[in-house]
Amino acid sequence: MKKLVIKDIAEQLQVSKSTISFVLNGKARQHGISIKLENKILKYVEKVGYQPSRIAVGLSTGKSKTIGMLVEDISDPFFSSIARVVERSALSSGYRVIYGSTENDTVQAIDLLQAFRNHNVDGYIIAPPPGIENYIQELITDGFPVVVFDRDLPGLNCDKVLIDNFDGALQAVEHLVARQFKNIAMVTLLSRQNQMEERTNGYLKAIDDAGLAKKIKQIPYDLEKPKCVEVIRKFLAGQKTIDAVFFSTNYLALSGIEAIRQLGLRVAEDIGIVVFDDNTNFELFSPSISAVAQPVKQIGEQVTQIMLNRLQANTPAGFERVVLKTTLIARESTVNEVPALVK
Incomplete structure (x- = not known):
């Protein structure tokens, strides 16, 4: 079955593609679209089960509803377990998570951060290798929320979830x-x-x-x-x-x-x-x-909650630093x- 695109909906309802886009992005009032037409479009979209492309939504809204997560090795049980917790928690709030493994290599980590940025991710969860402080600082300066976990980068001001x-x-x-x-x-x-x-x-x-x-x-x-x-x-x-x-x-x-x-x-x-x-x-x-x-579950829950709070602007101005205890x-x-x- 052919996947529906905005053009198909516009042709079916005999309205412009931009009108469909404005309604789907919650901008109907800003562009003078009537409530009656807005409801008509929304009902049709629900009926046919249309799912907008995240990339397309990102281009129009500046938000991709995607979080980039950098770990040392996603196949390692420690990191994969945390990633599963993050993925479940983020999904419940409408966010997807994409992953990358740095292999503890600075150059590889920088390349992945650039790839995430090209993908228009909304925030970054990072277990950082040494030497990427400047690149993380650049993300923070540009307004992206960043949560560092597992290992600290002393001197870098951002949200952190660490272990004692x-x-x-x-x-x-x-x-x-x-x-x-x-x-x-x-x-x-x-x-x-x-x-x-x-x-x-x-x-x-x-x-x-x-x-x-x-x-x-x-x-x-x-x-x-x-x-x-x-x-x-x-x-x-x-x-x-x-x-x-x-x-x-x-x-x-x-x-x-x-x-x-x-x-x-x-x-x-x-x-x-x-x-x-x-x-x-x-x-x-x-x-x-x-x-x-x-405490794998706690780590995953803490990094996701801090990230979602930042993305939803529901957090104090100061950065959070959470230090969790281990168990022998x-x-x-x-x-x-x-x-x-x-x-």
């Missing part, structure tokens, strides 16, 4: 200390991202408070998994006193668990593990993996004792 990464990491390492682990290493990314620095600072605070020696291994973000496994394996093999590891991301933990297996070590019995950012698979592992869970989920990987066999 420092406290989450602190609790994770304090948990290992309480379980009597004495040589606790941290495997993290070689990254200038604010959230990674906060997680490292949380680790260092817990280690210093316990009077233990710090051991940190930084791994490049773009390292392929086999190489990442190899780097972690060599690190652990060269530090045989390590009895526990705090991984700053779940994908580093997956590589780390493989490295531990290759070394012939047993999780919980030979080496404890706690991970920042829970993964639905971690509780299914044997032994199950202790993790810091981020203790599982079998941090038991630090082998149960006696039942004879």
Whole structure:
């Protein structure tokens, strides 16, 4: 079936295309269109189920009813879960969401922001890689609402929904200390991202408070998994006193668990593990993996509500900064004792 366009409606009702457009965009009174004709057009549009193109509406109203969302990797469970919450919440208010993955690459992020702008999106929800502060500031200066989430860009004034990464990491390492682990290493990314620095600072605070020696291994973000496994394996093999590891991301933990297996070590019995950012698979592992869970649903709801408030001009003049707490989920990987066999 041929899709209806404004021209078809105009021909059927024997009025001009501009008259149809003015009515559909709520500008009938401004252009002297009678209530009777307006109602006639609206009833016909409802009858035939006409849906205007969002791009066309955007060109005529300056609003596309579309939100652009930039994440590090849309296939990552953390970001995809947040995106689902954002999409559902936005849709209930008549907005669509389009996505892009930056792969933590500044140039790619800038290209995506430009593509979103060319698409006439109304607002931007961004998990920013380093180096795009000026481009985000340009969006804000031009009047676009921007909500930054997951990682901060200090010095950039905009709405932000963040996680208390420092406290989450602190609790994770304090948990290992309480379980009597004495040589606790941290495997993290070689990254200038604010959230990674906060997680490292949380680790260092817990280690210093316990009077233990710090051991940190930084791994490049773009390292392929086999190489990442190899780097972690060599690190652990060269530090045989390590009895526990705090991984700053779940994908580093997956590589780390493989490295531990290759070394012939047993999780919980030979080496404890706690991970920042829970993964639905971690509780299914044997032994199950202790993790810091981020409030995914809250993050998605908060960023969407702030964005919708901005788009609907229903918000205070000042920017909002929301900092959410994490939850430590203790599982079998941090038991630090082998149960006696039942004879």
